[in-house]
Amino acid sequence: MSSLDSWALGSHTAAGVTHPIYRKGSGPGVIVIHEIPGITPAVLGFAEDVVARGFTVVMPSLFGHPGAPATVLESVRSIAGVCMSREFTLFALARTAPLATWLRTLARELHMELGGPGVGAVGMCLTGGYALAMLADAPIAAPVVAQPASPAPVGRARGADLGLSPDDLESVRSKVAAGCQVLGLRYVDDPAVGTRFDTLRRELGANFIAVEFPGRKHATLTEHRQQEGVDRVLGFFEEKLKAATPDADPDSDPRASDPAD
Template identity: 65%
Template sequence: MRELAGWAGGSHTAGRVTHPTYRKGAGPGVVIVHEIPGITPEVLTFADDVVDRGFTVVLPHLFGDPGEPASAGQIAKAIAHVCVSREFTKLRAGVASPVTDWLRSLARNLSDELGGPGVGALGMCLTGGFALAMMVDESVAAPVVAQPSLPIPVGKTRAGDLGLSPADREVVRRRGAAGCAVLGVRYRGDPATGTRFDTLTELLGNGFLKVELEGKGHATLTAHRQQVAVDRVLDFFDERLRPG
């Protein structure tokens, strides 16, 4: 396991699945799930912003080489891993990626350790919708979906699919109606997100809070970072994880 300066390395096991983790900070917990190609310097910059705001951040390492900049080689390596991995559902609609079971366990353990109303969960790009699947567990009190891109939006059904089973979708709807808001961040013209923001608006109504950026871009919090998006995410974590 590669060291990241300032981050404490560890691991989490759920069932027969173990993945490395990196942890930093103090305060309420937030799980940040990286995008392709991995835990890049841009992902670390955003994670440090969350730490500096007064949160304990845990970064699970699911693929890629931690700390390495995004490059054609790193992207190709990560895509190859995801394509052959059974933990990620790429094309099927109406199902959650199996790795979300492990992520729910990670969030639950962090919430049990730190207490409070729960933890934040943020996914981006390929993992963007994972925060919704994690929200099925009551431990997640502040879910953020950043440019959700799975399943690959080929065809109308996949373009609007949230990467949830029907049962999980109903739990998300019910939790939203009970007051657990979901924050979504994307570039308005980003084709990778399909019509998922429309689906979330239909499912959650006013419980789905949106930041839709103008211009061309995809990675709202990292490579194509817009500070207005970063600030809204930080404010959302404050609102949901520091009651009163």
């Protein structure tokens, strides 16, 4: 079983907020944002797959106990912590979570270091929509939205909401209209996702690529892993982050190709 022992532990601070980060691999950068209850063995297994395909993976630890299994107790503890934190927005409509600002700075820093067309980002469940929030104001070239479940789908409006402020939604629309594709994954009968895929199709049009599986399960890349979904994500990262990468000039400034500009 995969272990965090082979990952380099560091931290990232922005606007006075610090979270641990785990890093491994080489190649273009990908930020893997874990789901509840935290960096479980299944989340780590997915991240190892990304590393093995030739990417530098950075995993922030935002809540929970890194490496702990996805038990009911761990999930309850994580949810309690999230509810008490001001970094998350579980019920607010048309609002971007404050944590997105922190994640954007992490993406900018990684892109400044590694260069290339941009950074990949995958969010899951509670953090599923954060890849979109990062796209709004960071150099994200390969956003992946896995079973987005925030805000909590209590009522029709929340079940359809993308967790983005109006300004951020407009920025995402503009970048997608300019050619940035968004990959989304879900089980079609997953109640946590609500009707967000309908919203994504309406707002993003043909550049939203939906990968959908039958059933009422939830975690497409981890606890209820679908290998087809994992393969689609890995292929998406290769297409957007490797195939688009020109021959590197060691003296070039990666900001010159920043898709957020």
